[in-house]
Amino acid sequence: MPELPEVETIRRTLDPLLRDRTIASADVLWERTIGRPGPEAFAHAVIGQSIAAIDRRAKFIVLRFSSADVLTVHLRMTGELRFAPCGSPPEESPHLRVMFQFTDGSQLRFHDTRKFGRIELLAPAEYEALSQSLGSEPLDDAFSAERLAKILHARRRMIKPLLLDQAVVAGLGNIYVDEALFRAGIHPLSHSSAISDDLVVRLHAAIVEVLSEAIDHRGTTLRDYRSGLGEAGENRTRLRIYGRRDGTPCEVCGSPVRRIVVNQRGTVYCPSCQPLIGDG
DNA sequence: TGACACCTGCGT
DNA sequence: ACGCAGGTGTCA
Numbered sequence: 001m002p003e004l005p006e007v008e009t010i011r012r013t014l015d016p017l018l019r020d021r022t023i024a025s026a027d028v029l030w031e032r033t034i035g036r037p038g039p040e041a042f043a044h045a046v047i048g049q050s051i052a053a054i055d056r057r058a059k060f061i062v063l064r065f066s067s068a069d070v071l072t073v074h075l076r077m078t079g080e081l082r083f084a085p086c087g088s089p090p091e092e093s094p095h096l097r098v099m100f101q102f103t104d105g106s107q108l109r110f111h112d113t114r115k116f117g118r119i120e121l122l123a124p125a126e127y128e129a130l131s132q133s134l135g136s137e138p139l140d141d142a143f144s145a146e147r148l149a150k151i152l153h154a155r156r157r158m159i160k161p162l163l164l165d166q167a168v169v170a171g172l173g174n175i176y177v178d179e180a181l182f183r184a185g186i187h188p189l190s191h192s193s194a195i196s197d198d199l200v201v202r203l204h205a206a207i208v209e210v211l212s213e214a215i216d217h218r219g220t221t222l223r224d225y226r227s228g229l230g231e232a233g234e235n236r237t238r239l240r241i242y243g244r245r246d247g248t249p250c251e252v253c254g255s256p257v258r259r260i261v262v263n264q265r266g267t268v269y270c271p272s273c274q275p276l277i278g279d280g
Numbered sequence: 281t282g283a284c285a286c287c288t289g290c291g292t
Numbered sequence: 293a294c295g296c297a298g299g300t301g302t303c304a
Contacts, residue, residue, distance in 0.1 A: 003298055059299080076299050078288080114287045116299065173298050222298065263282080266296075
């Protein structure tokens with residue numbers, strides 16, 4: 001479900017609600033949701049931990065405990081993290097997978113229809129290793145057009161799979177890659193090393209713009225995504241290419257858009273606005 | 281690089 | 293009944 005803008009929106013909504021709260025207990029209703037250190041050890045180890053900060057890295061929500069341990073949440077396709085104030089009605093959803101109870105009676109609930117989401121408790125060094133394995137944060141100042149040019153020109157890969165690779169650029173997913181390539185006028189099968197510096201500048205600007213706008217509109221809700229307060233995002237109407245059906249007219253030039261499959265991901269582009277560069 | 285696995289639900 | 297879905301990990 002969520003890409004960088006959705007995860008960031010959840011982080012922002014949860015930040016003031018979770019900060020300084022202390023976990024009283026954790027219930028694991030679906031064991032495979034918990035990776036390290038395993039369901040029982042996890043439920044025990046989080047008791048008494050208090051939340052010092054909530055960060056985001058790539059598509060991970062990162063709860064930093066005052067102990068320096070780190071709880072990571074990856075929502076994968078259908079995960080949802082929701083805060084429930086003290087006195088909220090009990091959970092009735094059959095898709096509740098993990099529930100954290102705080103000492104003041106409020107709760108943090110992890111729902112996940114498809115059960116792909118993962119929660120882990122990591123020691124500081126383990127979290128560092130995870131973060132090291134991920135690529136640039138596209139909204140950091142360090143992610144410049146020059147840096148993107150180095151990344152693209154150093155690899156011989158198709159541009160779309162490259163941008164989806166979290167070890168290269170962290171946080172992009174299927175929606176925003178298609179949107180950024182559309183805005184930059186680059187065919188998704190273009191060869192990364194053949195993209196000119198001028199086009200890389202356009203692509204860099206498109207990535208930053210697409211992600212920033214989506215955050216401004218609190219994410220894209222297609223079906224499952226909700227903020228930490230259960231609200232849908234407003235970005236869907238701003239999508240220009242993602243999700244369009246094959247043959248429907250391009251919003252810019254009117255020629256029919258194409259829908260293809262790239263690495264098992266549905267991919268929409270306009271053959272007229274997005275010419276192929278290199279072999280693809 | 282691709283095929284498949286992990287899962288459930290929804291639209292056609 | 294079938295295909296498809298905001299993701300990623302692991303095989304050959």
